[in-house]
Amino acid sequence: MSLRAIKSLITRNLINIPGRRTKRKLVIIESDDWGGVRMASKDAYNYFLTKGLPVDKCPYNSYDALECNEDLESLFEVLGSVKDFNGNPAVLTANAVMANPDFEKIRESGFQKYYYEPFTKTLERYPSHDRVYNLYKKGINEKLFKPQFHGREHLNVAHWMRALQAGDTYAHMAFKWNMFSLHTGINSSCRSEYLDAFAVESLEEQLQLRAIVASGLELFRQLMSYQSRTCIAPCYTWNSDVEEVLSEHGVRALQGIIIQWVPVYGTEGLHQKQYHYTGQRNQQTQRYLVRNCFFEPTLTNGTDPVPDCLARIQSAFAWHRPAIISTHRLNYMGFLNPSNRAQNLNHLKRLLFAITTRWPDVEFLSSDQLGDIVSYPKLFVKQLTKGSHQYQSGINRGPLI
Numbered sequence: 005m006s007l008r009a010i011k012s013l014i015t016r017n018l019i020n021i022p023g024r025r026t027k028r029k030l031v032i033i034e035s036d037d038w039g040g041v042r043m044a045s046k047d048a049y050n051y052f053l054t055k056g057l058p059v060d061k062c063p064y065n066s067y068d069a070l071e072c073n074e075d076l077e078s079l080f081e082v083l084g085s086v087k088d089f090n091g092n093p094a095v096l097t098a099n100a101v102m103a104n105p106d107f108e109k110i111r112e113s114g115f116q117k118y119y120y121e122p123f124t125k126t127l128e129r130y131p132s133h134d135r136v137y138n139l140y141k142k143g144i145n146e147k148l149f150k151p152q153f154h155g156r157e158h159l160n161v162a163h164w165m166r167a168l169q170a171g172d173t174y175a176h177m178a179f180k181w182n183m184f185s186l187h188t189g190i191n192s193s194c195r196s197e198y199l200d201a202f203a204v205e206s207l208e209e210q211l212q213l214r215a216i217v218a219s220g221l222e223l224f225r226q227l228m229s230y231q232s233r234t235c236i237a238p239c240y241t242w243n244s245d246v247e248e249v250l251s252e253h254g255v256r257a258l259q260g261i262i263i264q265w266v267p268v269y270g271t272e273g274l275h276q277k278q279y280h281y282t283g284q285r286n287q288q289t290q291r292y293l294v295r296n297c298f299f300e301p302t303l304t305n306g307t308d309p310v311p312d313c314l315a316r317i318q319s320a321f322a323w324h325r326p327a328i329i330s331t332h333r334l335n336y337m338g339f340l341n342p343s344n345r346a347q348n349l350n351h352l353k354r355l356l357f358a359i360t361t362r363w364p365d366v367e368f369l370s371s372d373q374l375g376d377i378v379s380y381p382k383l384f385v386k387q388l389t390k391g392s393h394q395y396q397s398g399i400n401r402g403p404l405i
Contacts, residue, residue, distance in 0.1 A: 016316050019262055019296050020323035024283035024378045029089075029366040030326035031317070031359060032374050034259055034295060036236060037333040038100035038151065039123035040158040041183060042068040043340060048181040055177065057186060063302045065186065067344045068334035070123075072132040075345060076139040076149075079336050082349050083148045086356045088368045094356050095147055097371040098140075098333075099154035099236045099259065102223040105164075107182045115168040118161050122223060129182070132339065137227075144228070150370035153232035153255065155201045156220025159184055162209050164198040200239040202246050203267045203275075214249045221253040233372035234259055234293070241265040241275065244287065251288035257375030258286075259293045261330070282325065283378040291378045293371060296320050297329040299355060301348045310355050317359065326374055 043049055043065050052059045059065035083094045104126045109119035127133040143149025164184055167175040175198075178186050185197040202217075204210045224232050235250050236259035243266050247258065265275040280292040297316035301309040313329065320327040336352075338345025359366055369377075 012312075012315075016296070016319045017323070019294070020320055020325045022281035022284075023294070023325055025324040026326065026377070027324060028326075029321055029363045030369055030374065030377070031088075031094075031366055032097065032293075032326060032328045032369050032371055033094065033299075033331060034097045034099060034236070034328060034371055035331050035333055035336075036099045036154055036238075037068070037158060038071060038098040038154070039104075040101045040154075041070050041104050041126060042185070042334075044069070044181045044183050046340060048183065049340065051181070052177070052186065057174075057177075059186060063305070064334055067302055067337055067341050068332075069337055069339045070126065070130055070133065071136060071333065071337060072130065072339040073135045073139065074132065075337055075339060076136060076143065078338070078345060078349055080139070080143055080146070080148050082353045082356070084146070085353060086360045088360065089365045090367060092368055093146070093148055094368045095370050096149055096331075097234075097259075098143075098149055098151045100151045100224075101155050101158045102153075102220050102227060103156050105157065105159065105182075105184060107179060110168075111179075115165070118165050120157060122227065124227060140228075150372065151224075151228055151232075152259070152371055153221060153224050153235040153250075155235075155238050156216050156223065158199055158201055158238050160198045160201050160203055161216065162204075162212060167198070200241045202237045202242040203239070203265075204243070204269075205267060206269060210243075210245055213246065217246060217249050218253060221250070221255070233257065234375050236260055237264075239265070241267060243267060247286055247288050247290060251290055255290065256379065257291045257293050257371065259295070259328075259371055261295050282328070291375055293328060293374055293378070295328045295330040296325065297327050299329050299331040299352070300335060301351045302335045302344060303332075309351055310358060313355055314358055314362070317363075321363065326369075326377075328371075328374070 049059055049065065083096060086094055101123065103120040103122055106119035106121040124137050127136050140149065140151065164175065168179065174186055178184055185199055202213060204213050221232060231254045233255060234257040235255045237246065240260050240263065260280060262279055264278040264280060266278055268274045268276060280294050282292065282294045284292045297313055297320060299309055299313045317327040335348045336345055
């Protein structure tokens with residue numbers, strides 16, 4: 005076994021040691037970035053190349069864009085092609101932003117004032133997106149697609165507006181195409197290129213962020229017709245004040261990876277690390293849900309993503325943990341490059357078929373359902389009777405750290 009393989013084996017076991025235990029085979033598929041703008045079009049992509057920007061070196065620039073009709077239709081077909089122990093299809097927790105910048109109004113203000121628009125309005129500006137919002141509703145009704153809150157925008161408004169007002173070349177170059185991030189690494193001064201929406205550096209920014217989060221959650225309720233019960237912070241970056249405002253608006257569980265990046269006031273880009281495990285509770289009595297499996301074929305191009313993800317699921321189940329799979333939107337987008345969508349949906353179909361074959365008692369859940377389970381274990385441990393919806397006590401609290 006190679007050193008890399010040994011390291012992977014150790015890591016995927018260590019991440020599963022602490023947390024809630026369950027004998028149920030629970031699979032949760034979490035996917036970030038829905039609803040947000042990225043690369044605007046092929047024309048924009050080619051323009052940046054002519055200007056010498058290496059956008060072709062970043063998969064998000066090459067493949068990620070606002071989801072189109074065919075992206076959702078093709079994804080739903082794959083998710084619906086398998087059924088779990090209870091006869092339910094695979095469900096994707098679509099962590100979505102509810103708004104994007106209103107570029108025209110910002111331009112009219114001379115870059116002095118920020119405006120935003122619901123993502124449903126942004127969809128109207130794109131050529132193959134007229135049915136996306138209705139497809140969201142269809143996916144929800146058919147239990148294939150469960151949006152949860154990823155932020156009002158996937159954008160650090162304060163940092164981006166400062167860059168525009170300062171005349172930052174790259175910020176304005178992206179703005180010309182109704183974009184805010186080139187994600188090239190050229191402009192190191194903007195860290196995550198304005199994607200870290202919940203990163204704040206002062207009390208003033210924190211107060212602005214509280215209002216942004218609150219308005220984003222209200223917009224989510226209006227557009228989705230239900231309240232988001234979970235949230236994942238963009239770039240896994242947030243602080244306890246964000247948790248407080250999320251709690252005030254009904255968010256009961258926080259998705260993420262094992263590491264939380266906590267911004268430090270008075271610094272630029274400096275963060276502290278905090279570590280979490282699934283089932284851990286914070287001061288707001290919210291529970292953390294930590295991803296322990298990864299399925300990112302666009303980011304690992306050239307390798308088969310299915311065996312590694314299955315190995316991680318196996319490790320999770322061996323430790324009696326839910327398997328929480330991270331898989332970003334860009335893996336399933338074909339608006340810019342249809343072959344990206346086709347290839348990765350084939351990988352996803354193989355993965356789902358392998359899961360249901362290897363673990364016939366698997367259950368597909370959305371993140372909000374998992375949040376309920378880790379919060380109220382005695383109410384949500386199901387009897388192992390196929391098709392039964394009765395529950396009995398059985399999930400035990402894992403060791404706390």
